[in-house]
Amino acid sequence: MTTLISSLRTTLAGYINYRGREGHYSFLLHRLTGLGTLLFLAIHIVDTATVYWIPELYDHAIAIYRLPIFLVGEIGLVFAVIYHGVNGLRIIYQDMVNPASWTIARQRRAARWTLILSVIIWLPAALIMLNTLLAHL
Amino acid sequence: MTTTTANVKPKPNYEATAWKWMRYSGVLLIPLVWIHVAIQDVIVGVHNIDINYVAMRWANVGWQVYDILLLAFAFAHGMNGLRQVSFDFFTSEKARKNLSWVIFIAWIIISFIGAVAIIGGARLNLLNS
Numbered sequence: 001m002t003t004l005i006s007s008l009r010t011t012l013a014g015y016i017n018y019r020g021r022e023g024h025y026s027f028l029l030h031r032l033t034g035l036g037t038l039l040f041l042a043i044h045i046v047d048t049a050t051v052y053w054i055p056e057l058y059d060h061a062i063a064i065y066r067l068p069i070f071l072v073g074e075i076g077l078v079f080a081v082i083y084h085g086v087n088g089l090r091i092i093y094q095d096m097v098n099p100a101s102w103t104i105a106r107q108r109r110a111a112r113w114t115l116i117l118s119v120i121i122w123l124p125a126a127l128i129m130l131n132t133l134l135a136h137l
Numbered sequence: 138m139t140t141t142t143a144n145v146k147p148k149p150n151y152e153a154t155a156w157k158w159m160r161y162s163g164v165l166l167i168p169l170v171w172i173h174v175a176i177q178d179v180i181v182g183v184h185n186i187d188i189n190y191v192a193m194r195w196a197n198v199g200w201q202v203y204d205i206l207l208l209a210f211a212f213a214h215g216m217n218g219l220r221q222v223s224f225d226f227f228t229s230e231k232a233r234k235n236l237s238w239v240i241f242i243a244w245i246i247i248s249f250i251g252a253v254a255i256i257g258g259a260r261l262n263l264l265n266s
């Protein structure tokens with residue numbers, strides 16, 4: 001148990017204290033967006049499956065998603081899905097297609113562009129969803 | 138002095154194959170997930186989604202196939218990702234093996250719940266209203 005806790009602490013400290021700038025931040029963001037999306041996905045599979053298993057529960061599940069706090073979360077979820085995809089493509093490109101681009105300078109530039117591109121793709125969706133959110137307040 | 142380098146191709150093991158499939162499924166998931174999110178979250182929106190909407194979508198075999206692919210690839214990709222992240226925190230062979238089993242069983246159960254629902258469709262006849 002003590003070794004488990006110390007290994008958890010070592011890993012978390014590494015996540016936080018490592019100073020790899022853009023590469024480090026995109027690693028953290030990739031993990032956070034991935035785990036966040038997975039958490040939602042697991043819940044989403046089960047709540048959607050109620051239409052078959054317990055149909056009268058489905059409208060209650062959807063009512064929760066219509067709460068403003070969940071609508072804000074949904075806008076964040078869309079960013080997570082977009083960033084995770086764009087960053088995944090960057091990793092695949094730099095890793096499998098063009099390994100010569102794994103230099104620190106190019107990696108940093110690519111990581112910054114990944115974030116910019118993700119925000120550009122996300123913004124129109126976010127504005128439409130924000131508009132819907134405000135219309136239903 | 139001359140140096141010779143040999144191209145050593147190790148036999149692919151389970152982890153190497155799983156790692157490669159994270160990339161393949163990732164590429165496939167970009168159109169699958171983005172189109173799904175664009176339609177359901179952005180264009181249709183959660184305010185227009187109810188059980189009749191789900192029933193209508195799953196009455197179409199094309200969307201059933203689409204959602205089965207989404208379920209299969211997205212959830213497997215996510216659960217294997219969780220396994221890989223958890224390996225950062227749990228370093229002993231035994232802990233990793235146990236974790237892999239727990240994640241695998243959770244994956245099977247939730248995938249089963251979802252797949253039966255997609256194939257079976259919305260059971261509007263069970264609603265008493």
